[in-house]
Every structure is written in structure tokens, then in C-alpha cells.
Amino acid sequence: MDVMQQVTAVAVVMLLLGATLWWLRRRGVAVIALPRRAHARQMECLERMALGPQNALFLVRLGDTELLVASSPGGCSLVHTRPHLGREVAR
Secondary structure (H helix, E strand, O other): OHHHHHHHHHHHHHHHHHHHHHHHHHHOOOOOOOOOOHHHOOEEEEEEEEOOOOOEEEEEEEOOEEEEEEEEOOEEEEEEEEEOOOOOOOO
């Protein structure tokens, strides 16, 4: 009898979680996004250059734009942008 109560309690909790998720999705609060395929990625780190132990430059492709971003202990800053030319970056 003890096992049956535990199974029932787990089923009730799962049912309540499912109902809550359904309710939140209907209200637009919760969004379940399926993972995208690898070829549909919109953001990609093309290259990284270390300037020191805590400083680096990153070349990032975001859609059809390439961004040069500087990273330091104080934060990140955008250095330069240019259109993505569609060629591979030599590594």
C-alpha cells in the first residue's frame, strides 16, 4: 500500500506540473523552444586571439554581420563591425 501512495503522489505532482506548464504557455509566459539544427545557427565565434591572461579579441559572426569584440575583466566592448563576406576564416 505504501508503494501505491508514492506512485499516486508522483503522478499527481507530474499532472500539476503539466497543467501549470500548459496554463503558462497559453498565457504566453512560458515558451518551449526546440533546439535548432547546427546548420541554422545565427551566431558563431569565428576566431579568438588572446592578448593577455585576461584580455582577448573575438571575431563573431551574427547573421550576416561580423563583430570584433574586446573582452577584459572590466567587461566587453564592440570594436568594429563589417558585413560577413561568406568565406571561411583561416584558423
